[in-house]
Amino acid sequence: MRKAILIQIVFLIFTILIPVFLIQAQTKYPETCAVLQIAYRSEIQANLAYMAYAQKAISENYPNIGHLFVSLAASEAIHARNFKKLLSDLGVEVKETSKSEIKVSSTKKNLKNATQVELQEIDQKYPQFIEKVKPEMHEAALQNITYAWESEKQHRDLIQKIESGTGVLFGVLTRTIEKTPTRFFVCQNCGSTLQELPKDICPICKSPVSQYKEVERIK
Numbered sequence: 680m681r682k683a684i685l686i687q688i689v690f691l692i693f694t695i696l697i698p699v700f701l702i703q704a705q706t707k708y709p710e711t712c713a714v715l716q717i718a719y720r721s722e723i724q725a726n727l728a729y730m731a732y733a734q735k736a737i738s739e740n741y742p743n744i745g746h747l748f749v750s751l752a753a754s755e756a757i758h759a760r761n762f763k764k765l766l767s768d769l770g771v772e773v774k775e776t777s778k779s780e781i782k783v784s785s786t787k788k789n790l791k792n793a794t795q796v797e798l799q800e801i802d803q804k805y806p807q808f809i810e811k812v813k814p815e816m817h818e819a820a821l822q823n824i825t826y827a828w829e830s831e832k833q834h835r836d837l838i839q840k841i842e843s844g845t846g847v848l849f850g851v852l853t854r855t856i857e858k859t860p861t862r863f864f865v866c867q868n869c870g871s872t873l874q875e876l877p878k879d880i881c882p883i884c885k886s887p888v889s890q891y892k893e894v895e896r897i898k
Contacts, residue, residue, distance in 0.1 A: 711817045712771050714808050715762050718824065719773060721804070722759035724780065725796070726752045731781050732789040733897065739786050742896070743861045744841060750863035750894040751793075751834050754870035758827040761869075765820055790841055797835040805831065826869035829883045833872050864891040 729752035736745035766773050783789065805828035812821050864873050869884035877888055884890075 708769060708815045708817050708820070711812050711815045711820045712766065712769055714811050714824070715766050715769075715820060716771070716774060718808060718827070719759055719762040719766065720775075721800075722755045722762060722827070723775070726755040726759060728781050728796075729755060729793070731783045732786070732793065735783050735789060736786045737898070741786050741857060743857050743859075744786055744790070746861055746863065746894070746896050747837060747841070748789075748793075749897055750865060750872055751837070753865045753894050754830055754834065754872045757865065757867060757870040758823075758830065761823045761826070765823060768819075790838060794835065794838050797831055797838060800831045801828065801835055823869075826871075826884055830870040830872060837872065837874070863894045865894055866890050867892055 729748045733745040733748035733752065736742070736748060763773050784792070805824065808824050809821065809828070812824060862874060864876050865871065866881045866884065866886060868886040868890045869881060871881050871883040871891075873882075873891070876891055879888055880886065881888070881890060
């Protein structure tokens with residue numbers, strides 16, 4: 680009898696305290712919550728766009744470029760997952776995005792667009808996110824935003840290796856790229872995207888190399 684009463688008391692305490700805690704968290708970190716919402720939608724959008732670009736590349740007989748886009752999409756999905764978890768921990772309802780906004784062109788144009796998007800995120804969006812979040816000192820949010828920022832820099836470098844030749848030599852370049860199968864590895868903790876496994880730890884989040892997973896090819 681006493682045990683049952685004690686359980687009821689504990690339950691009532693939690694039902695009262697948890698909503699209060701979530702309200703306090705949102706009040707304490709309003710800018711962080713707003714930034715995480717924007718960052719989450721941005722990463723979801725990037726994931727959807729890269730998967731669409733991958734399908735387009737494969738349909739145009741560029742399987743290695745398609746595999747690159749799939750790998751980038753996998754990384755963006757991890758960033759989105761991390762931001763969604765942070766929002767959930769702060770008691771914020773996540774606002775989903777629409778697939779209808781994705782625009783797909785030729786693979787050549789998609790590469791150029793991807794480069795422009797990554798450069799914008801690296802040079803403008805993520806630095807702004809960090810500056811807005813810093814004053815509220817939410818350590819986990821600042822850390823995960825930084826992880827995503829560093830991963831985007833890797834994305835830019837991977838894309839630019841191909842995008843730099845999207846002029847008159849695009850056909851020659853892509854034939855060279857498609858001769859050898861490519862491999863990509865993504866850290867499941869932070870989204871770091873590499874063509875070779877690091878020796879011991881992730882260069883971004885310092886997780887063990889065992890956190891990396893090779894991205895499977897799609898058809």
